[in-house]
Amino acid sequence: MKVLRRSPGGSAGAALVLSVLIFGLLGPLLSPYDPTGIDVAQRFAAPSWLHPFGTDQLGRDLATRLAYATRLALGLASGTVALALLGGVGLGAGTAFAAPRLAQIVLIGFDVLAAFPSLILALAIIAALGRGIDRLVPIIAASLLPHFGRIARAQALGLRSAAFVEAERALGASTGRILVMHILPNMLGPLVVLASLDLPVVVTLEAGLSFLGLGVTPPLASLGTMLSEGFANLIRSPAPLLAAGAVLVAMTLGFSLLGEALRDGLDPRLRSLS
Amino acid sequence: MSLLTLDGVSLDYIGGGRAVRALDDVALTLERGRILGLVGESGSGKSSLALAIMGLLPPRANLTGRLRLDGIDLTAAPDLRGRRLAMVFQDPMSALNPVFTLGRQLADAQRARWPERPYRDRLARAAAMLRRTGIAEPERRLESYPHQLSGGLRQRVLIAMALLCEPDLLIADEPVTALDVTIAAQIMALFEELRDGLAGSMIFVSHSLALVSRLCDEVAVLYAGKLVEIAPTAALFAAPRHPYTRALIACEIDAGGGALPTIPGTVPSFGGPVPSCVFAARCPMRAESCAQAAPRLRDLGGGHRAACHFA
Amino acid sequence: MSTLLEAEGVTIGFGRLIAVADASLTVAAGETLGLVGESGSGKSTLARALIGLLPLRAGRVLIEGEAIAGLDRAGRKRLRRRAQIVLQDAAASLSPRFTVAALLAEPLRIHGLPADRLAPLVERLGLSDLGSRYPHELSGGQAKRVALARALALAPRLLVADEPTAGLDVSVQGEVLNLLADLPDRPALLLVSHDLSVVRRVADRVAVLYLGRIVETGPADALFGAPAHPYSAALIAAAPVIDPERRRPRPELAGEPPSPFAPPPGCAFHPRCPRAADPCRRSRPEPAPVGPARLAACHFPLTVSEPP
Helix, strand or coil: CCCCCCCHHHHHHHHHHHHHHHHHHHHHHHCCCCCCCCCHHHCCCCCCCCCCCCECCCCCEHHHHHHHHHHHHHHHHHHHHHHHHHHHHHHHHHHHHCCHHHHHHHHHHHHHHHHCCHHHHHHHHHHHHCCCHHHHHHHHHHHHHHHHHHHHHHHHHHHHCCHHHHHHHHHCCCHHHHHHHHHHHHHHHHHHHHHHHHHHHHHHHHHHHHHCCCCCCCCCCCHHHHHHHHHHCCCCCCHHHHHHHHHHHHHHHHHHHHHHHHHHHHHHHHHCCC | CCCEEEEEEEEEEEECCEEEEEEEEEEEEECCCCEEEEECCCCCCHHHHHHHHHCCCCCCEEEEEEEEECCEEHHHCCCCECCCEEEECCCCCCCCCCCCCHHHHHHHHCCCCCCCCCHHHHHHHHHHHHHHCCCCCHHHHCCCCHHHCCHHHHHHHHHHHHHHCCCCEEEEECCCCCCCHHHHHHHHHHHHHHHHHCCCEEEEEECCHHHHHHHCCEEEEEECCEEEEEEEHHHHHHCCCCHHHHHHHHCCCCCCCCCCCCCCCCCCCECCCCCCCCCHHHCCCCCHHHHHCCCCCEECCCCCEECCCCC | CCEEEEEEEEEEEECCEEEEEEEEEEEECCCEEEEECCCCCCHHHHHHHHCCCCCCCEEEEEECCEECCCCCHHHHHHHHHHEEEECCCCHHHCCCCCCHHHHHHHHHHHHCCCHHHHHHHHHHCCCHHHCCCCHHHCCHHHHHHHHHHHHHCCCCCEEEEECCCCCCCHHHHHHHHHHHHCCCCCCEEEEEECCHHHHHHHCCEEEEEECCEEEEEEEHHHHHHCCCCHHHHHHHHHCCCCCCCCCCCCCCCCCCCCCCCCCCCCCCCHHHCCCCCHHHHHCCCCCEEEECCEEECCCCCCCCCCCC
16 A cells, blocks of 8 residues: 555655655664764864764764764654644544534643743743753654644544445444444545655754754753754864755655655545546 | 447556456447437446546546447547537436526526526526426525525426426436436326427436337447347347346336246456457356357347347 | 334434434334435435434333433443444444454354354354455455444344445345345334335335425335325336336436425425425424324325326
């Protein structure tokens, strides 16, 4: 079902995602350097065999720092999206079967969360609770949750009146069984695609917060902090900024292309069968 | 010259690198003033044939063969729809544009044929045609919107729309299948009434032998894209010559007891020209020759033709 | 014959819409009752309510002497084992991501029954080779048989077949009908259909519905041979039959079915009825006997020996 990467965009996206994954997962394991290892003598070294991307303003190996930053971004993004998916699907599908009053309350909750631009919401919560990765994940998940929740609800509502659901009910299946075994599996396809499209959003959000200095704390490597440091030292060397930027673009572009190809692949597949 | 001539008509749908043969070497003629019934089950190709004649096939359809209306080559995409060709579709609920009044749509339908005629004249003609198709208070109806009408009424409107351009050939594709039994009976009675005043010809596509038996002058039976039998109505039902036709008639549910006959198996689907008899796999009279050569439509006299080695 | 199902004064409504009004009927064990009518007649709605899938606004239904209303959760589950349904669109009634094998095992799993019940059913319905297929890979007839097997797996005493031949080619309709005429364990069958030939063939008794009310009931042969209610007569006359010589008179029931939101006063059929007279406009006829085991709700029923 997922092997519909006949589109060139999808293949490109898949390739980018794969590269980023390998970079982020294997990089930290294979690198001989410590991402926080300061070596001032080596600052702003040009790309060389020793340092494939060069070094930053404190002499730290850029490649290593990027790998760690990528890993961080990937982990953060998948964790956040997973959390939002779980919460969104659970609540959204639940409203399709719950009592109308309860459903209304949940939906209003969705609207409230969705009303805040995610960046502003994040800033507000950081202001209240301080910074740190553990704070970031629930914050961003919360801002994504209504998105998944609404779509999950629409899907569940549509499926609720499907003939096979009526048939299962007629056989005596409980609502819980119907939800878990019959409704959820038929919803997941589109949702997975959406999640893939939302991953770059989270990555960008994290990068943005870190760029503003409100994300991860240094000396932890983050794409955002590397961007801001690179920006500050642009005159000395463009390498740090370019490298961090390139990785960020690769990640967001890759997931976007892949997600869109998957989404297009799901729909016309049904049409081309006729 | 016959009004409609089909010769060697074949149709393939191309998709995903594969081809599906919807029609294989279909040949038939239709004279003026006659009603032809096109009968078949799912996968027979009857709807595809109707669309092919109308020129409404999708781009991925590959049509070969000769189709001529009054000598005009239909495959050359002459602009005959709304002038000499008209069609009534199966689903009356979705065939009308919901945002325009009936009057507007009926007047619009005449523009292909008479682009110069003033709107008021076209509306008047529309009202007269609505009356002819059994709709009471037609002037008032012209101002209604489609959603205000029931299925039966809408189908009458669609029939009126098709007849307004005075087509030489009217094709009705399962026009009563979506309607209730008593309303369908009304529409069939309407067709029977109209046929007497009908200048042109009609093709009535249906899966129902019963409907076709009453209305049509001749019946053509399609199976898996092949024309297997064609005959004047009385002759077809009195003495069907093709095993499939016989089996189909036998499957009509009557009040008798015992097990109902069925045709075991499923309709086959082909990717190209068929080298054997399309019905062989399910035929009670199947023999060696059936798998080796595709039977041609043989003339059995009296306008009766069947494609069977043993007809 | 013992009475399996008893319905009295059943009324079913959805908001402002009354789908079925004051319907009463009985079904004996092992018999086949045909529910006949056109769209808007309420036949599908009534059938579903009779087996407890829809709530009743008024009236009561007893299955094997037990009321189906007011049951607790366990009671409702037990009811599902006694009364089952095969839906009109069989392929759509099968969960798309389940294999046929899983779909067949589902009812047994839901009720905690042993799986050995399945084997004889699978055999009998010719489903042995279909176990690993998915619903979208089945033909119309195959899907119908799978749906039927699922309903029969629970060995219900009452089975509803909702338009069993809908969507099936003529050449395979016989498959389903032959199966329904010879069901294992002989449950009572509630056959909902607009196709009179189907009902005539399979049903023992028939109930004709118009705009949510039962207008006539009686033994199938008697009713089809000599209908008492003018609507039944019109339905029978309108049913398509192979007739190349055009022997049958052109049936013509004029007019359109009324809107269920605005039923005509008195007898709902009177605007279209060829026999309508003053009393028909003023008062609604109650079902009254018109022959042995026959009821018709009409002020001027056709006498059972009179041609319609």
